[in-house]
Amino acid sequence: MTTGDPIRVRFADGREFPADLGDSILDVALRHGVALDHACGGVCACSTCHVRIEAGADALSPATEDEEDQLDEARDVGLDSRLGCQARVVARPAGGSIGVRIPAWNVNLVREGGD
Numbered sequence: 001m002t003t004g005d006p007i008r009v010r011f012a013d014g015r016e017f018p019a020d021l022g023d024s025i026l027d028v029a030l031r032h033g034v035a036l037d038h039a040c041g042g043v044c045a046c047s048t049c050h051v052r053i054e055a056g057a058d059a060l061s062p063a064t065e066d067e068e069d070q071l072d073e074a075r076d077v078g079l080d081s082r083l084g085c086q087a088r089v090v091a092r093p094a095g096g097s098i099g100v101r102i103p104a105w106n107v108n109l110v111r112e113g114g115d
């Protein structure tokens with residue numbers, strides 16, 4: 001990867017999309033039709049946008065106390081858990097891309113036709 005290459009966000013289903021500095025994981029998901037729930041509209045007031053960061057966490061903004069409080073309410077939380085609306089791309093990932101997995105229970109809750 002050279003400095004001119006786009007930053008990439010790779011979802012666990014294999015789809016990969018470019019991201020700009022400042023984009024949240026939710027921004028990238030919504031821009032490309034990836035079903036990631038976001039009940040509160042991205043204002044850190046729910047935990048429905050919970051994702052697991054499998055690679056490139058070094059390139060994301062650090063979690064705030066508010067985000068950690070919301071994650072306490074989420075299921076299947078681990079050390080790699082983030083809220084998709086709060087984790088923003090702030091640097092180029094060392095490995096070239098940011099790997100994101102949407103927990104299975106979260107996928108199952110996605111409303112048919114919801115955005």
Ligand code: FES
Pocket residue numbers: 037038039040041042043044045046047048049070083084085086
């Ligand atoms: S959409 Fe509600 S906290 Fe992210």
